[in-house]
Amino acid sequence: MAARPNAGTKGVPRADREQEIVRVASIAFGTDGFAATGVADVARAAGISKPLVYSYFGSKEGLHAACLAEAGGLLAEEIERVARDGSAGVERGVRTLAAMFAVLDDRRHVWRLLRDRTAPDDGPAAEVVAQYAARIEALAREGVLELLSGAGITDELDVSAMVRTWLGIVDSFMDWWVAHPDQDAEAMTQRVLRLVAALVSDHTGRAQPGP
Amino acid sequence: MAARPNAGTKGVPRADREQEIVRVASIAFGTDGFAATGVADVARAAGISKPLVYSYFGSKEGLHAACLAEAGGLLAEEIERVARDGSAGVERGVRTLAAMFAVLDDRRHVWRLLRDRTAPDDGPAAEVVAQYAARIEALAREGVLELLSGAGITDELDVSAMVRTWLGIVDSFMDWWVAHPDQDAEAMTQRVLRLVAALVSDHTGRAQPGP
């Protein structure tokens, strides 16, 4: 038990402890979802008491917002960086995934924070996530638009569905990665490359609807 | 829990009412998730009282299990039918999606029941869903294995990741479909065909790792 003596104004700086709580909470929220994660669980995992969490973050949503701000900043920045490097189409998607693998290697659960269906869709925390999610989705849309327009598709609904699908693909890889802790970022990138190549080279039959 | 010795000889037949409750509950569970759906909500939506739900299904998990059994049966049967028609590779995936669109046109939320992260992972209901999920995943694996082996990939981890990704893609289309009620099954199938064709024809750059 971490029932160590209290540390007054000296000892552990408040900023460090906040960071530790956010780290632990991000794992919990990202793993079990917002709704299924109790503040008491987070506090126990961080080695402190529940009221202290409230003293730092005000509410469960406040804690959530802090996690989202960190996650959103980390991811949006990285994805924007890839967007500026001039790649396009499928390659841009693969590079984005590779960058995310590299950034999240020791924080794999973070991606799920921004796509947690159990999180409330209103309130101040929702605005934080909406901001970052919109930024990330805009970048995804940009990439998808580029890819599809190259194939002559400009229909808004097609683009919208493809954006959703792309985000779902990222979800899937993150889920799989979380379930396979021994796989490092480089191995994941190589895996994605293999799978993409396999898909593109499929010639077992043209995709056509039945009669 | 053992059902009371009620023969349901009068009034609205019990079977009909059970079916209606399952229908309503499937929408609720599939839309909001198991954890966020209250039994009282389901009862109200079905126009009956909460104790009656318990009289029929014994517990919230019992109700959930009934929804899962219907959803699982519906989907597994349909997917198995497609698996037997001899298609392969990407085309098999598209045909599976088309079949799912056709079956779920008026029950779009049903797919989410089997992939609900907020559902408990133990208990009798979990065994029901595990059974069907395993059946569906086995079919997905079969299709993926076929697709990847054609490209020379047999690595177990690659296959496992691709299966997860495929299920994620289906998730994404279902989510998008639920958010676009005006799109019918045929429109969805055509959309998938367009998007697949666009992906396969991407030549904006070969996906290769750095130098």
Add this chain to the structure above:
DNA sequence: GCGATGTGACCGACGGGTAAATTACCTGAC
């Protein structure tokens, strides 16, 4: 009347949130 069918009202557990007590640290008079 009587049993099947259904309901309003209630119970207990759980989790977010808070007030009061407790601990640890700092300050300053002696």
Add this chain to the structure above:
DNA sequence: GTCAGGTAATTTACCCGTCGGTCACATCGC
């Protein structure tokens, strides 16, 4: 140096709303 008093940090113990689950009573066809 040290010890009383003040203050900030932290915890223990509690409140309260929600929700799964149950019970005593109402209703209805025979």
